[in-house]
Amino acid sequence: MVAEIGADPRDIALQQACPCVSMPMFGPLPTLACGQRMVLGRNGVFLQMRTPWLDCITQVGQLAERLPLPYGLVHERIAFDFGAIPIRLLEDFIELARVALPDEVAGALIYDERRRSLSLRRHAGLDVGRGHVHYRIDDLREGEVLAVDLHSHGLHGAFWSAEDDRDDNGVRVCGVFGNLDRARPTARFRLVLNGHFVSLPNPWNSEGSELA
Numbered sequence: 001m002v003a004e005i006g007a008d009p010r011d012i013a014l015q016q017a018c019p020c021v022s023m024p025m026f027g028p029l030p031t032l033a034c035g036q037r038m039v040l041g042r043n044g045v046f047l048q049m050r051t052p053w054l055d056c057i058t059q060v061g062q063l064a065e066r067l068p069l070p071y072g073l074v075h076e077r078i079a080f081d082f083g084a085i086p087i088r089l090l091e092d093f094i095e096l097a098r099v100a101l102p103d104e105v106a107g108a109l110i111y112d113e114r115r116r117s118l119s120l121r122r123h124a125g126l127d128v129g130r131g132h133v134h135y136r137i138d139d140l141r142e143g144e145v146l147a148v149d150l151h152s153h154g155l156h157g158a159f160w161s162a163e164d165d166r167d168d169n170g171v172r173v174c175g176v177f178g179n180l181d182r183a184r185p186t187a188r189f190r191l192v193l194n195g196h197f198v199s200l201p202n203p204w205n206s207e208g209s210e211l212a
Contacts (some may be wrong), residue, residue: 023072036194041074049193051171053081053111053147056191058181058198078191078198082111082118085148085173085203089120095153096122098180103135109148110140118147130154132163146172149192153178160197169194173200 023029023041038060039046045061056078063069076185089109097105107122123135131153140146149172151160158178162170168174171193178186189200 017042024072025072029074039074040071040088042069042071043073046069046074047193047196049171052113052145054171055079055081056193056198058191058193058196070158078200080147080173081116081137082147085109086118087120087203090150090175090203092120093122093150094152094177094180094185097154097177097185100128100152100154101180102130103128104130104152104154106133106135106149106151107148108137108146111145111147112199113143113145131156135168146174148173150175150177152176152180155181158188160188165197168197169195 018036020038020040023039032048034050034052034139036047036049039048039057042063044059045082045190046057047060047084048057049055050072056076057074058076058078059074060071092130093107096107100141105122105125105128107120109118110121111118121138123137125133125135127134131154137146149168156178158176158193160176164174168190169192174192175187175189187202189202191198
């Protein structure tokens, strides 16, 4: 990005925080080390996000199909540095949630940058009930990042509530589990990118889990 002479320094700072680049027609897209940027391609507008545990490009806008833009095609991708979310950690969280029935519970999978792995932590509940959970997130250690946010809906089904939509911010995977009185609870997962939501498959789909 080249700043125009006389440009407002506030605009320069904002554009440096989230630049916009065009997808090359013939060559590769320049590497994004860390952060976010918008990518303009022949097939739409895309958000690219790179964190210690996430590398993704997802479409956030459309362009007129017949507009002859000199840009290449952008292909969506979502890759986690830790690989697939470990089923055993999700099952450990489900057991915590079942113990708390009929109340809700919250926790997270914390990514350790040095080990490149996840571990489960339960959040301290401040105000919990059958239809809500307000909690405190403890300080993370050096090299740790909250990668997967988890909460339960007790005996109710798994769905994204209006409160979830307000609370789910930043960059993280979010998962909600419901119907915890069943052998296989219902579940929903999505990737949160600073207010943009991308639906993710239920990790148990291949194992016959129920959908909300």
